[in-house]
Amino acid sequence: MKFINSLSILFVIFILPFSFFAQVKSVGLPQVKNYKRTEYKGGTQNWNIDQDKKGNMYFANNSGLIQFDGSTWHKYSLPNGTAIRSVKIDNTGRIFVGGNDEFGYFKSNEKGVLKYFSLSKLIDKKANKNINLIWRIHLYKGEIIFQSFTKVFFFKNEKLRFIDAPNKFQFSFLVNKKLYFQDKVLGILEYKNGKLVPLKGSTVFNDKEIWSVFPLPNNRLLLATLEKGLFVTDGNSVKPWETEANEFIKKNTSLGGCIIKNKFIVLNSVLNGFIVCDLNGKIIQHLNRQKGLQNNTILTSFVDSKNNLWLGLDNGITFINENSPFTFFDYSYNIGTVYSSLLFNGYLYVATNQGLFYHSWNKSFKDEPFSRVEGTIAQAWNVQVINNTLLCASNSGALVIDQNRVSKVLDTKGYFGFKAIPNHENYIIGESYNGFSIFKKGANGIEYVNQVEGFDETTNTFEIALDGNFLWLKKDPYLYQMVLSDDLKRFDNIKKHTQLSSDYKGIGSLQVLNKKIYFQTKNHFYRFSKEQEAFFEDKKITQLFQGIPTINTLIEDTYGNLWYSYNESLGVLTKNKNGNFTKKEAPFSNLTGNLVNNYISVNTIDPGNIFIGLTDGLTHYDSKISNSFITKPNTFIESFSFTDDTILIGNLEIPEKEFKLPYSSNHVKFTFSSPTYENQENLLYSYKLEPFDDSWRNWSTVAIKEYTNLREGNYTMKIRAKNSYGIVSDVNEVNFTISPPWYRHFLAYLIYFIFVLAAIYIISNRIQSKIRKNKYYETIEQRRLYLEKESRIRHEQHELEKEIEKLKSDKLQIKILAKDKELVNNSLQVVKKNKILNGIIHKLKDIDTNILDDSTKFEFNKLHKSIVKEVNTDKSWKDLEKHIKNVHFEFLKRLKEKYPTISPRELDLSTYLLMNMSTKEIAEIMNISSGGVELARYRLRKKLGLNKKENLIGFLMSI
Incomplete structure (x- = not known):
């Protein structure tokens, strides 16, 4: 087994600045975000994952290369349209990919669009036909290595060479800066000095398909096989890793995995999601489809720069927020809205809208659903321990819980909660839906005693002062101050308060701090003096809440920490050993909107186990985990669009370049991105276009902005992001110039x-x-x-x-x-x-x-x-006719031209009429009767086309 010595010479641990705070929690489920193929617009299967220096994620997908920058998905395909099985990014930003009979790299062009450069074309056609699937890509000693089942290709200095597989490769592994290949016949081959050197004794794995190799402490290595389970070697022997993790893998088949900060191992399975185990093989976490994943087949897993986990599924992509002190118990644990939680006798109890539930509590929290306490089906408002008795206040009444079942129903009225009565040993007062009731613990346990007369209003908040028989109850808009009778059967005195001070109106909250009743309004805290019968302000407590938004609920836990809610958000003043307090709000910002208003529930078992009730379950908070998971986000101007062109600035190697636009492109659009993947829905952007905008725009989830009809000039678009913890990124900017129109140009x-x-x-x-x-x-x-x-x-x-x-x-x-x-x-x-x-x-x-x-x-x-x-x-008459014709020659000429059919007699008549001669005179001259003259006049009018109303002589004079 000498090859094992070669595999495990030294295990180098790269410690990130905050890696020693790494934690994979075994209690509850981490936050899971599923991305369906309808979102990323790609194929179903995702085979490999990598991340660039900017934080953008890349997925080797069935339909090509999928890029995700936190806001937008982009898809890039290979020339032959085949699936991509492997992806690896080098320090220069080149994205190397491998598919079926094709491999190369993507690199952004001058517009930021990723362009593909094929490397398979650098080899001869004969070798090109037998490339096969490129399953693994490694960055090794300045070379880019592409491994398929038949060949290994080495790319360096723009040159490509290859080595044929001795028989047939399975997969390759880069471990402790050494590169190994598994051959079907020769076993494990180490790449040395440009050659593949078989390692002695490695043929033991010939019948096993190795998918991943992980380093273990004490110079041991863990090998994950497809169907044979997990094996560990110390350099001298190989044996199964007899652990919980191995049992899981043998049942569900392994598809490799990854390692988180060299402390936790992620193992993918085919049938049942994935597990996270420690270096001893103990399962810390198990997620599958029933616990939030969208698919049970995990093809690949990847740990990003923030130590969160990405899964490439057989159908979809999943992000898991491992680097967080919060985990959750949701519907998969059989619980709904949580109003209260409590640890008692080795069980964790939670009061929910569906009843009271419990879960065993020990150092090894079993990953199994909560069980319902028998007999509690209705709404459970509270669960408490008073006088060593577990009480449940529910819609079904006041219930005594024993051995995880309802052992006694004290009263069938609905109840909100219970309090021990000071100065009355063994007596308990409970607040019901219509007032208060008294209970007493006797030899037979707690029994119902009587209803307190004199008050039938109700609320979910009441406290009893320890220095007297005052029962304080806050019910908007009043604060009730009530005195119980000695026999506890009635209220002897009830007084209403509408304000605590003349300076501040209203009453904000009622709480017990350090065993004393405090009243709060607008973050000013008051106590009541029985001697002076007046409220007085506690300046010290008030001082603690300066600079904090106005609170509506305040809870003190068993460690003296002060938990407060405001604007549907949560914060805590953590009590230090010296008695001072440290404010924490940012870690809880992701719970904003999920808290149960007016029923804030915080159960601090110890600093590492704090349970907070939510509208959709329960969250577990480990305050010992450092806030290092709260980091400053990065933000980018993802794209810059103008008329007929778009520049993907997020992909440019030098985005500081200044862009010059013609005046016709003065309608511009920007999209923003921030590779912040946890709680993306709470990511906010603010932007400012200088000198167009005078100030930063309000924070918004909208990641796009358009400007129209900008004038010529120099502009700077600035963008910043604020993550869910309230941390603001550095400003990212892009400069551009809009040229003036030709008629306003300098030359013009x-x-x-x-x-x-x-x-x-x-x-x-x-x-x-x-x-x-x-x-x-x-x-x-x-x-x-x-x-x-x-x-x-x-x-x-x-x-x-x-x-x-x-x-x-x-x-x-x-x-x-x-x-x-x-x-x-x-x-x-x-x-x-x-x-x-x-x-x-x-x-x-x-x-x-x-x-x-x-x-x-x-x-x-x-x-x-x-x-x-x-x-x-x-001859006087002839002389007359001749004279008349000579004098009126022009008239007769015009009349003849205008009316050619007119006769000489009618011309004479027209002349006589023009001379204004009477009918008698005309008759004498023309030697006709007066009637003849009238008849001649009528015929003349008809020939001239005159109607009865037109004057004949006037017409003739107008010619």
Whole structure:
């Protein structure tokens, strides 16, 4: 077994600054957080886990590499899309991964996106076809080693080489700075000087599949096999590790594990979750699906930088907060809301909303559910020991508990609790749902005596003063001060108090400190003086609570520690040996909101075993565990997004880089992350964008912030985080610059300046030129004005002459019209004359000339001829027509053009009408009757298209 000596030369323990405070608790369950595949958007199985220097977690998943920064999950796949079985991160931040016939590493690009670089391509195609699954990756002496079933690949200085498996590898292990491989035939092989050297005697494990190797004290090694159990060697022999842990593994099969601070061993199983055992094989903790895990098959386990445990499951990922002084008893232990707890006769009792439960209590706390005390099914408000008798105050009544069952029902009314009555030995007073009752312990145990008359109100808080018969009861808004009669059958006196001091209104709480009754309001503590019948302040106690939020409950435990609740939170003033107190609040911040209001329950068995009641169970607190688990969180600006681009700053090696954005990208978004995995729901962020924000924004769980329409300039985004313990991280920041729009750019302003100068120059020249031109044009203008004036005078003279001509023309026209009228009248006279002469001629024709003598007949004929000649030779009418047509030629022309179908007679009629001649005159001229004139007028109107309402003469004048 010489190979064992090689495996166990020296076991080097790396002690972290707080590692000696390491503790895996055997009492209760640690806080468990399950992540389902619907959250991380990956495959079901997770084969390997690692963590980078920033605290980000990486999981080798069936669908690729899963990254988790505490806020956001990211997935990165291999080129061939196969599952990743192994992951390891080196000091440079490269994330080495291995899958089926593929291995390489991820590294962030300039935008923080992880890009894959294949190393399998560096080997020839023939060897590439037989890579197989890469199950383990090790960082060993500056080399990155990839181990599959068929080969081992060594990567260093960007070069790759490999060694074929002698037969077939199982797994490899890096122990005490030495690298070993298990071969199916040759056994254990040690990697030395570039070669695989078989270790003598190691073939004993050929029928066993080793999954993990752990160092044990005294130069021993523990080997975990898949189905054969656990084996231990001291260098000379190999034998089964006959322990509780080995029995568990043999029943449930091992898939390896990890070691916590070289003090506790985590062993994964296929069938029943995982166990944590000490270095002696004693099971300290066992978690499975019934106790909070989402799956019973643990493929891998990993201890992170804060000594908390991560599990890669057959279906999902689980985080376990091991590095905490708190563990919990929840529904898996059969208990609900806890109102009180008590240790009595080797049993831990808890009063819950489902009855009274118990659990055996000894140095080795068995991991099994609580059992219900027989006979207690209803609400149990309190469990107490008075006069060495275990009493339970429940909805079912006042109950005596003996041998974990109800041995006697003292009263069937519901009760809240009991107190021993001072100065009345063996007497007990109980507070029921409708007042108070008296009990007495006698030879047959405790018996019910009577109901106290005079008070039927109730509350869950009451105390009795030790220096008198005062019973104090607080019931908002009053404090009752009551005096019991000597026979304990009634209250002789009841007094109500609404305030303790004129300075402070109201009454906050009622408590017993150092066996004395104290009354509190707004963190000021008072006592009552019976002699002075007044309250007085205890300055010393008040001083203790300066700087503490206003409390609503105060409990003193058996060690003198003062437990107080405020705003649904819990704190404690721990009493030191010198009598001083130390305040602790941060460790209990994770209980905020889970405490039972008005029923705060703190049961201090000893400093290492403190039980606190919760709404969903019971928590165990070990105050001896250092507060080193409360560390300052880290925070990062996880991503920086702007128009059409996103930068994953959390992945950048140098995130201090300043980013320059165009003005079109002035809508930016930031996401925040903090790799703080315990109590993530209580993680808060605060941010400030300088110079946009004047102050830090309020704390919020929101891990995203957007800014829109930012102006150009230099900006610094600052982010800080506050964990559930109230510890604030250092500020993380990113600088970026938004360039101005082109019209507000420096070059644009330079161009604007040049344009202004050019404009000033041009305008100046133009002004000077304008002045010169103005002087020139002034002379021209004066000349022009003179000419215009002269021209205007000439024009006015010409217009005057035209006006004179027009007046002359109008006067002439008037004369012509007058002459026309005169001519017409003369013509009418001639017509009349001719008509008379024609009448005379007709009459002369009627005279018989035969009766006349020749001379008379000759004269008669001569007269007749002269008359006829006069009529025939009169041309005045034709002259009239010719004159009329000449005068009105333009009118007749326009009328003929506008109405081509108009006849000459109608033209004549139109002219006569235009001359405003009467119907009679027209009839005479046209030698027709007046009716004929009217008929001619009607036909003319119809041809001109006039309706009855339109004036004919006016229409003709408008043409």
